[in-house]
Amino acid sequence: MNTIVIPKQAVNQLKKTLDNFKLNEAIELCTNEAQTRKFLIEPFFLMLNYESTNLIPEYNADFGDRISQKIDYAILLNKKETILVEAKKYNSKLTDKEAGQLNGYFGNTKNSKIAILTNGIEYRFYSDIVEPNIIDSKPFFIFNLTSFCESELEALIKFDKRYINVQSIVKSAQEVVFNESFENAFFKEIVAPSKELLKILHKNMTFSTKFNEDTQGKMINLINSSFLKCIYDKKVLLESTSNSQGVITTEHEIQAYHTIRTLLIQNKKIPKERIGFKDFKGFFSITVDESSKKVICKLMFNSTPLKLAIDTNEYVLEHIDDLLKYKNELTNRTILLLE
Structure with a gap:
């Protein structure tokens, strides 16, 4: 997979372009979905260097007999890759449930790995990381025109027509989903330790006891915030004295x-x-x-x-x-x- 180096000046230019965009004036013109598309959504993609020939409205997904069903936009990157866009009226509240509307299009447009749900202000980027051809329940990236930071700009510039690499974006999205999934699973184990986890810990204890309900209760009571802080401090110390660690917290x-x-x-x-x-x-x-x-x-x-x-x-x-x-x-x- 080719790695595209995005110059810092491109990020700075994108920020300048977004800052100069007359957002409030555009919002005042948006009273319905069609106006939201014209004054907010289309200019947004123009700022990412897409041309009108790339942004196809009312795109036909391959539904066979149901060809009348159309997606609001398709961004045609090349002959093999397409990004689907579902547009809502400005000020509409976006929910992950609404993203489910994209599933039909997503599953029938095999060259699509990224789908966007937007109300012209907030842009939610989805993929099918968890299950192929089914939109994930949560976006892997959210960008809001009214409030964004440098790291979000650095993420957004990867969708610029000049730099976009769908394979690389999806791989990064996989990392985000994996990390969040691991964090959630680990947190659940800390809040309510499973018997399997307790068994593993008990097996590695040097103090020998029977693995019964009393022992399990003692272990669960020990796993509290003070205990975790103590373990964390030991981990930091270990990392700071080990040259083999990729990340050293000083x-x-x-x-x-x-x-x-x-x-x-x-x-x-x-x-x-x-x-x-x-x-x-x-x-x-x-x-x-x-x-x-x-x-x-x-x-x-x-x-x-x-x-x-x-x-x-x-x-x-x-x-x-x-x-x-x-x-x-x-x-x-x-x-x-x-x-």
């Missing part, structure tokens, strides 16, 4: 995280339980709800000087205490992501 990153978290929760609008982080090879990301789509800031502490990135702005830090200077920027960014 003490400085943890210190910076706690500093930023403390700054944020001083604002009553920011619930402390919604602030989390994810560590990557090149940066340490502080997020809302531990979501890669809701990045408050990024810490680049792997080299000198230390750097802090908030949305598209980057700041050089002489010391971790310099984070205090950016309390307002961090707080405003977090409140925006919480809304």
Whole structure:
């Protein structure tokens, strides 16, 4: 699979184009679905460098005798690949249930691996990761014209006509679905440990006891937030002393995280339980709800000087205490992501 390198200037240009789009004026013109298509949806795809010849309205999916059923739009990428688009009137509430309407088209248009549900403001991107030819119950990516961050722009630019690689996008979507599925499964086991998990843990204990209801009850009571915090601290220490780990969470990153978290929760609008982080090879990301789509800031502490990135702005830090200077920027960014 060929990897297309997307220049940073392309992301910056897309942001500039979106910022210059007269969104409020377009919204005022939208009182029905047809106007939503004309003034919001079609301009959106034009901003991604699709031409009118690529964006086919009222596209016939292959329904045989039911040829009268049409999808609102099909984006023709080439002879083999098509993206389906279901349009709703501006201000319509989008739900994953509505995405089910795309299933008929999706299953009958074999060259489609991506489908989009939109009301002109919010764009929900779906695929068939879980089961072939059936739309997944949740989108793998959501973009909102009224509120977006740098990471979402970087995801959106991958759908630009000049750079789009459906195979690569679907593979990335598979990673998103896999990660979320793993997190959900792991969380369920932590909240209500299964007998199978307890058996595995009991088998690996050096203190020998019978695996009965009393033992299971003790083990379940031990799996609480304090216990998990203790295990987490041990994991961080192990990673920081092991060169074999791909991602190393350092003490400085943890210190910076706690500093930023403390700054944020001083604002009553920011619930402390919604602030989390994810560590990557090149940066340490502080997020809302531990979501890669809701990045408050990024810490680049792997080299000198230390750097802090908030949305598209980057700041050089002489010391971790310099984070205090950016309390307002961090707080405003977090409140925006919480809304």
